[in-house]
Amino acid sequence: MEIAFGILGRTRLRTAAGFSADWGKPKERAVLAVLLLHANKSLSVRTIAEWVWGDEPPANPYGTLQTNITRIRSALRMHGLPGVISNEERAYKLEVDRSLIDFFAFDELVWKAKSAAYQPTPDHEKACALSEQAIALLSDEPLADLDSDLAHDRRRVFLRDQYLMAANGLLYSLGRLDRHEQMLCHLNEIQPAHDLDVMLARHRLIALYGLRKRVEAVRYYLDVRRRIRTEIADGSEEELHRFHEELRVQHAKQLVPVPAGPTPQYLPHDADTFVGQQDMLVQLNNLVLPQPQPRLVALDGPPGVGKTTLAVHWAWSVRSRFPDGYWFAALDGMADGPRVEVAQVVKDLLAAFGIAADSIPSLEARTARLRELLANRRMLVLLDNVADAGHVRPLLPVLSNCLVLITSRSRLSELAVHHHGRCLAVDPLGHNDIMTWLTNRIGDRAQAAPVARLAELADGMPLAMQLIGEQVAAQPRRSLDDFVRVLVRDRAVLSLGSGSAGSIRAAFELSYQSLTAAQAHLFRLLGLHPVREVSLDIVAALAGADREDARELVDSLVWTRLVEATDDDRYRLHDLLREYAAERAEQDEEPAERAAAVGRMLAWYTRAVHNADRHLFGFRKEVPALPMPPGVCERDFADDDDVARWCLQEEAALVAVIQSVADPEHAWRLANGVGELFYRYSRNDALLAVMRAGAAAARACGDVAVLVDTLLNLGFIHMKARHDHESADRCFREAREIFGDRDDPETLAVLLRNEAECLRGAETVSTAIATYQRALAITGKDDTRAGILHRLGETCLRGNRFDEATSYLYQALHLRERLGDSRGQGDSLLALARLAFDRGQPLSALSHCHLAIGMFQQARRPVGEASVLTLLGAITRDSGDLVAARHYASRALELCQDTDREVEAVALDLLAQIDWKTGELDTAVERWRSAADAFHDLGDRRADGIESQLDEIADFTQPSVPQTRLQSETAERLSGEILP
Template structure:
């Protein structure tokens, strides 16, 4: 599709796996969050989808506290990745919508064809209706958004699948009306396999069989569905199907086929799918050999791969130009390569009437040597009827006879389980009429002219369907959550799923949940995934042992990598090599399917492969493993330090006492790249701290935590911040390094403040301060004093807090650390504002802003502007407050801490109300409450809810105001946040009085007055 200016346009597909194209180029949309956000928007094109629904779509029932923030980041990410993304994804009120036309989205095109078909039927143009429905059905590439997941998306997918099925039924029914019959049977049988209890489909099949002269088979179909309905649902077929059966039984004349039509439409064939052997026109000669293995009766899924494979077969069969069509299927052990190849070979068999041959080359068969090309040729020649005494003894002679024997024949050859190209090349026919399918665990890169199809784990839906096929619907339906969990624990690997199904069938007393619980123990998982001679570990071991020693060592070491994704730079550190050699190792492991590649430059383990890699270590490898881990942690320590210097200017560099990493680092030159690196490694870094702790590298643990928590704090991930800080404190105590301990305690105090653990925060920060004083560590002393002052301010102990803040500022001035000075000044401004000393609050905030002219630290600058706005409000200077808040909002974006952004928005709403700008208020308050809730900080949420409650009171919405103030009070009282506790009580009193509850109003007023007295502050003006 081309745009008006001749440039390739955008097109998206949801009728199958999610796809995006810009002209001929496939778009890389990002990770699971980005895909689910885009998929949800595309399922409702042109409609506003609220952020809350997008959150539900991504995380179902258990979203993280930062879910809405992550959705906004995902939208920003998609806008950057998709050309003209800002025009495609449009912010619309509380959510987003996508702006796409029919030519840009297959879902819209599908609906357009359905409408055309309906119009044609209404006007009696049956042929046009059939063509429109054929076009509509041809758009489907598989299950809707297969692999994208999520309850919201699955619900929409189910509804769309029902539309597709209804369209397919209408399409086949119209063709029956045009006089077709026998040519529809195969398509109807395929649909019935997928929907065995759908009576309308069964009725169409019975009628097609009857009109095709197969009355007995039509009646047999009725018997099958009657037994199925009785067994599964305890009911009989409906009256329409029963009436059809009776009509067929009595050969009712109204069931006869209509008269011949001049030109009936061609039968539907889904894109890239050939007719099955049962419906193809040519008959295989009786003498033609077939040594293909039996097709699996419960073969499930792989729709896209099978369609692609058969499309290659069909294309090569029709356009062979002097060379043998060659298709190679590669994938990790246990992924179902052979099953897929056999299914494709069986479906394509009638195109090769001179025989279909299979040979297992045993490239990866336990306990058996690989089949030599000479032995393989001997077996293949004998399968074609060549007498043994005519088969030469040498390889060259056998290869020549093989090629001459196949001359002029149309034969299909399945070479299964190939180890390398040397096994395959002598077996290739010379004639273009043949077809060769090759399966291998490694991509055979030297196999020139091959069409490649790589298969990985199954989709979630296909994995669930395979488990259902093997265990039965009743057993899976009885434990749906455990069954879904089992599919994921098996890594959606067909071999693993077949093993667990076999274990459950052989142990009828076991529940699905019981086996899932056993598999949750990663140390036993591979042991559990074995049954008889089949074992996931044994299958993976064959791939592992087939590699050279250097790759086996690298594979084992990569099993120690803490990340969910692995890049070249961290691999180089772990393996002790340069990035060029590291990339070669990763690509080799990718070629043999021991690694996956989610996007260019990034690699990851399949879960079961990671378990296997981790099981290969032992006493003999401990020294090498420990060295690799230390190198990797040194890399992470160096990179996080450099990234923090870019993202947090003015941050003090400290000597760690550890050797810096000397290898190549990823690009971190600007905040965008540094932030992107942190985002990509957000799961790896806490896991790296845990790895460091397990290996007893306590100094690495402390210093790496120090760097990571800066970003965790900026992102509002306060629980992670606190947990890692606690780990670092324990590590510092173990090494008995007081300087490290003091710094770690000081950091933990900040996390405690964010989460409202004030008493714990004062305790640990005071210990850190005392250690710093004893050691003369003035930087740590200053930070600790500032944090103690902050915690006391929150507790409403203003007089006690002030000396700590003044001491902190004196030390910061002496040490010339302006960034820290600015942070302490913002705390001081908050203290004065709570104390009712608004002029001094404004002075402190202005001094903080002055420092930011030298050190541009955006988050602190936002808070300094907000503190100054609070002071202006206290002084009644609302225009000045509005100016400050406009500047603060201009500095906020999706990457800003949600709690800080929420506070800016809430105060902006209050100021807008004071200035008579009522139209701005609702949008500001709604977003403020949403961000405050996902901030993970009760201090921020309480303050925001009090501000918004005050806005509602001034609008005379006293019931909503009471709700907000009451919840703010619960939050503040639980953590003894005295200032907001008092504000909440005052707000509750005003709301109660307005609602006529004077008793409650008096009680709340008395409680608020008592708190103001304790804080030594004048009562706040609550109007």
């Protein structure tokens, strides 16, 4: 189970961006640390205050703590984290699974490591791994956000007892595995704080004697024994003396010397320029220390990812650690010709030792002779391109005294399970690494933009990178831009090196040919999807299979390294592999089967979008769903959060499917269905893309009603998500022309509502109200009525018709409450809060704001929450609480950045005003400029007011903005519409 909370260091939370301590204020992190440390236990306010504030509690501990608890609850909800904080009789309790907290996960890992090390048949590999996992959880001193005496005492107990227990367990197992260099590395980190601990001293002596550093061991023993006697005098020096004597006698005999003779020394040429894979090189270096011990390590990954290049490069870097020899053997497990078998490897190694294999009559005798030669040697043996575990299984006993590094396109888990090996997956290179290599290869011709595009085409695949670099280098008179133009053509990168064994297609072909018929069929079908990552549901729909059968089959592709498994039952193909899969589908699948698979996929998406839409917006008119083909299981949703997770996961896939795969009949349904979901979650770029595609599909279908509805939705998106009223107006005019004089009151009501929406400015208020009222008179649908009533209220507010605005907004709110429309309730509550603010009723405004925030959080609409926070900032600014105002405005900016330009501009303007009031003049000017730029981009007249302020400021050496004018302009700006 993944850790969700951390207190072994600063108080951290698992967020979408990773495990982070950069959330909340210091006291919020401190309070959560106390609750996590005492998970599932009730703590009085006094106890929590002692942990958090020590001897200097706040004047009102209960109120202060309640504020922090409220913010912690909000943070947990925002990041989708488990845990409920209850409050009974002035005591708080965090109810949560303790295994999600690193403090308790640490103890569990240490206990499991101890069990593995001391069972009848010890598994020290497992014990080491578990102990290392436990120690890795400690990012800093425990409870680092707490500074009380109680926290200091708890830290000392943890480090003295729990941490040292884990460290001693790890050192014990490393010693049993003869990994003495690793022991010293860990001891060098641990011992400075515990330099007279006898157990740690014993471990250091074991490591030093194991590394044959007898003189250093004796010197260390004498020094530490003397210090124990003089500094702590507890008699433990005698225990250390007895242990040292036993150890010295045990290591008195020297190892048998290596017999004389030739030393095998062969590695292929290293790469002239090696880039990337630094993490993997560090992992390999950590496994193979300066005096290496026998180990088995396997590198796996898809074809072309650079496994052999990495292995050879690393082998060259550490070859000096292997004075007894190093050897490379290509086993051709995936190759055009026959693979190299164990017998040939044995024969070649005997020859490297100067022994003619033909002089030894049988393979069994040759193997025995090679085992004898390797018995007292520490060699590095690199076995490249191994087909599977069975390919090398007979060779492993012979190489049991060596460090064996294997590369394979398959995951060799058998080696990890049965031979205590370590399997490491090689990932594609990063974009910057590819750019560095290409720039070096191309030389003086390199230009940033074309090289960056070439790097994107390589997509992290070293083989593609090398072939692109070679193509460019071989044609020095050809421009890089021309190379890019050629390579962006369909599957042009796949074709590089065609006709040679080193081409990308040839590399993929070898893996493809090794698949079973069922695996190859599924691999081809995955190429029909337009993006690299798909869910298990889509795998099942493409294959026409149930989830469990689909899971078993796709997991078998994961082990071939043609497919990668990710979180939440999702699977990913490298883009070049996906192109290759699509190519194979065109060649090897019947057109009817391709069409059927795509049809199943589109039907699944259409029904999933329909079910998500019904779950959230069941009160609105639905987009008609098509029937599901036989054998396709539809996606249901447990709750609103389930819909949100699914929608965000499938965003890229939905956009690509609608744009490039769906026929017009599916496309307009998918676009109109998913549009409301994307709007709810502020996915504005995706929203505009799918609605444009939906409009094009609706035109192709020729259904007037469908086209009108889709154009209305597209215009609404231009207006609300992009603030592009010109494009919105074009869509509405086209819809009106197509609609003509059809007898459809509901569609006409929406047309009128949108036309009124486009009327902006004080001079159009009366016209807009009249148009809304016409729309209201003809609609019979509650959700349409609620929207029109809400907009009537906002328009009346814009025209200072406060009583009418109040009436309309409350009517809209009551309708939306009855419909269960949480986002709509948030919008109406926010408008009522603005109304109260404009009428000089701050308490009423605050009350509506807090209700609105709850609704927007429930609807998972951060832009709405940000809008409320800007209003809260204005209210607290006017009350003189600039600290709270800054907090609200800053949080608003975080929530809306890169999602809503208008709310971002309002938040910047508010922050600038606060900066100005607190004397941070340069910062204020900078923020006003940013706000003005944003309003200008939106064509919003609020930019003019800010620029006037900036002009006045520039006219004075010590600028001063009149307070009354600032307040009036701010009130005017904040009273403007932010959300629909």
